[in-house]
Amino acid sequence: MKRHFRELSVAAALLVVLLGLAIVAPAFFQPQPLLSLLTREAPTLVVACGMALVIISRQIDISVGSQFAVCSVCGGLLAAKGWPLPLVFLSSVLFGAIMGAVNGWLVAGLRLPSIVVTLATMVTWREALRWQRQGEFVNLPDGLQWVGLSQIAGQWTLILAALALLVLLALATKHLSAGRFVYAVGTDAEAARLAGIRPQLTIFFVFVFMGALVGLAAMMNVVQSPQVDPKSGSGLELKVIAAAVVGGVAVSGGRGKLWGVFVGLLLLACISPALTHLHIEAYWEKAIQGAIILLAVVADGLRTRKQRN
Amino acid sequence: MKKIISLLLVAGIAFVSGCGKSDSSNSGSTTPDGGKKITVALMPKSKGNAYFISCKKGADKAAKELGVDLVFDGPTDPDPAKQNEIVENWITLGVDAIAVACENREGISTALRKAKAKGIKVITYDADALPDAREFFVNQATPEGIGFTLMDEAARLCGNEGEFAIITASLTAGNMIEWQKHIEARRADKYPNMKMIALRPCDDLKDKAQSETTALLSANANLKCIMAICSPGVPGAAEAVKQAGKTGKVKVLGLGLPNENRRYVHDGVTDSVILWNTEDLGYLAVFAADSLAKGTLKTGDKTIKVGSMGEYQIEGDSILLGKPFIFNKANIDQFDF
Numbered sequence: 001m002k003r004h005f006r007e008l009s010v011a012a013a014l015l016v017v018l019l020g021l022a023i024v025a026p027a028f029f030q031p032q033p034l035l036s037l038l039t040r041e042a043p044t045l046v047v048a049c050g051m052a053l054v055i056i057s058r059q060i061d062i063s064v065g066s067q068f069a070v071c072s073v074c075g076g077l078l079a080a081k082g083w084p085l086p087l088v089f090l091s092s093v094l095f096g097a098i099m100g101a102v103n104g105w106l107v108a109g110l111r112l113p114s115i116v117v118t119l120a121t122m123v124t125w126r127e128a129l130r131w132q133r134q135g136e137f138v139n140l141p142d143g144l145q146w147v148g149l150s151q152i153a154g155q156w157t158l159i160l161a162a163l164a165l166l167v168l169l170a171l172a173t174k175h176l177s178a179g180r181f182v183y184a185v186g187t188d189a190e191a192a193r194l195a196g197i198r199p200q201l202t203i204f205f206v207f208v209f210m211g212a213l214v215g216l217a218a219m220m221n222v223v224q225s226p227q228v229d230p231k232s233g234s235g236l237e238l239k240v241i242a243a244a245v246v247g248g249v250a251v252s253g254g255r256g257k258l259w260g261v262f263v264g265l266l267l268l269a270c271i272s273p274a275l276t277h278l279h280i281e282a283y284w285e286k287a288i289q290g291a292i293i294l295l296a297v298v299a300d301g302l303r304t305r306k307q308r309n
Numbered sequence: 310m311k312k313i314i315s316l317l318l319v320a321g322i323a324f325v326s327g328c329g330k331s332d333s334s335n336s337g338s339t340t341p342d343g344g345k346k347i348t349v350a351l352m353p354k355s356k357g358n359a360y361f362i363s364c365k366k367g368a369d370k371a372a373k374e375l376g377v378d379l380v381f382d383g384p385t386d387p388d389p390a391k392q393n394e395i396v397e398n399w400i401t402l403g404v405d406a407i408a409v410a411c412e413n414r415e416g417i418s419t420a421l422r423k424a425k426a427k428g429i430k431v432i433t434y435d436a437d438a439l440p441d442a443r444e445f446f447v448n449q450a451t452p453e454g455i456g457f458t459l460m461d462e463a464a465r466l467c468g469n470e471g472e473f474a475i476i477t478a479s480l481t482a483g484n485m486i487e488w489q490k491h492i493e494a495r496r497a498d499k500y501p502n503m504k505m506i507a508l509r510p511c512d513d514l515k516d517k518a519q520s521e522t523t524a525l526l527s528a529n530a531n532l533k534c535i536m537a538i539c540s541p542g543v544p545g546a547a548e549a550v551k552q553a554g555k556t557g558k559v560k561v562l563g564l565g566l567p568n569e570n571r572r573y574v575h576d577g578v579t580d581s582v583i584l585w586n587t588e589d590l591g592y593l594a595v596f597a598a599d600s601l602a603k604g605t606l607k608t609g610d611k612t613i614k615v616g617s618m619g620e621y622q623i624e625g626d627s628i629l630l631g632k633p634f635i636f637n638k639a640n641i642d643q644f645d646f
Contacts, residue, residue, distance in 0.1 A: 025528070033527035036552055040520050131386045134358050137515075137544070137569050151552060221516070225548050226572055229515035229541055273524035282480060282509050 006248040007260035025277035042162035043217035050213035058253025066125035068233030071218035076138035076228035093215035100211020104204035138228040187254030359646035367591030389413035406598035410435035418442035434594040456491025470502035471533035478539035518545025537563030547573035
């Protein structure tokens, strides 16, 4: 119980918000819009899981939004060329992994700070895409939407796929040695090295894995509509970092649980539609989201201080 | 390791500098009767952009009717510095008139002033430079025209009464606030039974527009119409309406491009896409540049006679293209941009 205190308090906050909505705006719980909301967040959850691992290893990757856009457009173009869908998914994952490897090599290989490296790649990928597409949408062939299923079946498939990935990753970080390496490197890289772990190699693969997940998430988003917006994924990095931090992942590395990230993401994702249902002006949306993040960070800060004393 | 980095750097520089190659054709040829043929140089913000390719279609038509030489050149990607370079080239070539869609208002003005000083007639279209750097601006749409057309069209789709919501790019974007003012003015004046119930920002992203619209639809059971005033907002709103199974029950309209909305217009989700007629814009730009070079258009004129298209109003130094154009099921397939 005490080990999960941080995550449980976020879950409690989410419950309070949902209960409040149930009383004041029961229309929020209509099945179709709720299903749509969850489907929209499924790709975000996949990226947030990757980001949690990156932050746990005491790094950061702010280029995920740009990677997402590149994968979406490349995947979309391949699909428009008539490539079979599984191959398109695979290519997108590969593109993401390659971009992740670039980050990983610069951070782990050249020992450059990840904030600077991923800032550079964020701008580079985004501008390269702008130069290439000039903002033009990619129109996808018919039948690609919902991977050829009906809308409801497609939505459930995406949601369940994201949840399955979450559970698998949560188990893997706990029970596989690779998962424990990530925590060890984030807690104390030097101690990890002395224990026989290769911190730089671990960090490299964390970035590659992050990229691969972005590639998968990009396609999970592409199949939700008949066209690709080349600007898609703008601001995604902030959304997933916020979800991770609110969900209890320590910015100082080494601590955090994936299910907490899931709850954090749900809490943040609720805010915007909740405001619409409460007929509160949109001006408040970012302020409230910011306040939640601030609260989470302050709570973490106070806790570490208490532990130290 | 060092070698690889320097290689990457060189590749990067080559990549950046290779972005814009211009292909200006010759000018200064003469007409059969010996008089000097007029050369009009037309610059888009960027050459590959479908929007400007559509403008060029109209420009070509005007050039053919007028018998002028048309030079069409611009940066490969929107690049203010490259625009300056091309204007400098045109000054050297000695073209008669220049019409520019400016990427950067201040950035281009010095080069345009220089062209003016050399006796070249300068106008801007689509996006203006500083007023003293050009003689006329061909204004594709006034905020009033856009706001009024959007509101008129929304009222028509709703039968003059009911609730509607607006999706904007951001709550602080100057042009959108200006449009909203005119939308509200028109509503208050002509359609008192229409009620604006919500204004939501979509950060200029299609995906966010979809999420916002989904929430709007579930929170407001009586919503009759979604008006998106930023271009990614229109297909985003349409996708949300389609997924909610409210096609036809909730009308979608907005400012956008035909290609991004074609599918939804054909499916009956989106009713009207509003923009200006880009071909007419190119046509008018070339015509105005030519008239200025020939001396038939002067500062202070109140109208300009434009070949096959009749008379256009001039307000101060703005030549007005007139009312926005409405793309719908009937005409959208005639446009490809």
